[in-house]
Amino acid sequence: MSFSPLEQLFIDNLIGVDPNQKKLRYSQKLAQQQNHRPMLDIERKAMEARQSDANAKSMFLDFTQAHLHDEVAQEMLQRLSSIEVISSSLFDLGPGFPALLDALSAKAVTLNQLDPLISGIDWLTEDILRLINSPRYRSKIGSANLVKDVKTALRFLGIESLQSLVPVYAFRRCIPHSTEPFVQFKTKIWDYSLATAIAAKKIAEEQGHNAFVAFCAALFQTLGHMVVIRNYLRSYKQVKLNEQMRAQDARDVELIDALEILDADAGFLSSGIEEFAAIISADLVSRWQLKRMPLAGILDQLADGTAYQSGMDLTRILLQANCFVQVKFLLNDNKLAMEDAVRYLEQVEIHTALRKVLSQTDLRKLQFE
Structure with a gap:
């Protein structure tokens, strides 16, 4: 799928893409065609011949980073073409988790x-x-003794609280422990989700639709984001290590120094999320059956990139929630003009009344907290 301008701006801001830098992009065609090969010295010499001494080092860094990502694109395609690799990229919620979600959605569950x-x-x-x-x-319990029995704990919490807690605890378990060098990603993806x-x-409550389903759909739509970032960072680390070993064997001091400086690229990660994340989220959830x-x-x-007007009721609710939160976060970061914000909201029918309701809703914590 391809992102809308709002989604692209939001993901770039979420990851920390510098709008003033040239953006490396994932290319599936390139990933399918690229053959592994060491950097050719002739390519470097041809490049340096066209550059002054002042620009040569910077140009060589760009060249090296682009070459690394040619290899990373192929590695990512192999990784993300395997549902086993995708599934193993997240915390295993266990075979009983889908049945629990289904049970929580029932009106008469006890x-x-x-x-x-x-x-x-x-x-x-x-x-x-x-x-x-x-x-x-x-x-609240009024007892000094620790609760050791989960059945007792459930009685204190109640079903309504569990309908929020269970999916949120599951999602929190799936957040990667480390996303360096994108250190803010963990916090931002949690806040956004x-x-x-x-x-x-x-929105579902306002429109008379199933609020629990809407809540879960919105929460689990970003599972794919976490799969992509983990596999991108693993791919980049492995490809870079391979190139460092080749450079060491060739005693190529210039290349060794360049590889030491380089790190994972925000723009490439953003385009990888655009390419894979939504499809992966859908595939993972479909496997829950x-x-x-x-x-x-x-x-x-x-x-599939279904247009707002063509989507199911709950899909439209999800698109409305995404739009409102993306706009809100971008406005808070001064990355979006107010007139553009209003235009995006109107496109998914978030008119004045609904906007007021959402603006008065605390989106930072669950209601029972």
Whole structure:
């Protein structure tokens, strides 16, 4: 898929793309055609012959970075063509997680029905017990004793809280531990994903649609972003290491110095997210084989680039939530003019009344917190 101008601006800002620098881009055609080869000395000499001494070093750095990313494009294509590699790029939520999501979407679900489903997911049990034994909840419970039984913890939380907690805890587990050199990515993707989920839930409530499904669709739409950044960083690290070893063998001091300076490229990562992220999110969620929730259909439409007017009701809600949050974040960072913001909001029918409702909604934290 290709991003709209708003989405492209938002992702570039999310990652930290410098608008004043030439942007390296992922090219699938190049990735399919590129053959691995060492940098040719003749290419370097031809380039340096056209440059003054003052520009030669900078030009050589650009050349080296571009060459690295020719190789990275091929490595990423191989990685992201494998659903096994994609799945292993995220925390394993366990085979019981999809059934729990389905159960939470049912209108008549009870805590007795949820207890065995939650108890069968070790990481979720740990997170829930950690929450219920935190000072904030201990004061509400009115007991000095730690809660050790998840069934007791569920009774204190209630179903409505669990409908927010379960997907949010799952998403949080999937955030990479390290995204260096893009150190702000972890925080920003969390803030954005939570904000869109809360906004989508609010819009669904206003329009009379399933708020839990809207919340989950908005939250899990960025799973692919995390898969892409992890595999890009792994690919770049491996390709760079291979080139460093070749340079060491050739005793190429200039190339060794250049490789030492270079780091992963924000523009290339942005275009990789544009190329792969939405499709990966849809594929991952489809593998959950949910029986009650139409998450796969919503994310398929998002990956296909379905126009707002042509989408299902819940797809349109997701597009509205995305637009509102992207506009809000860009305005806060002074990266978007107000007249452009209004135009983008109007395109997805976020008119004055809905804009007011969303503006009065706290998009930074869950309501029960």
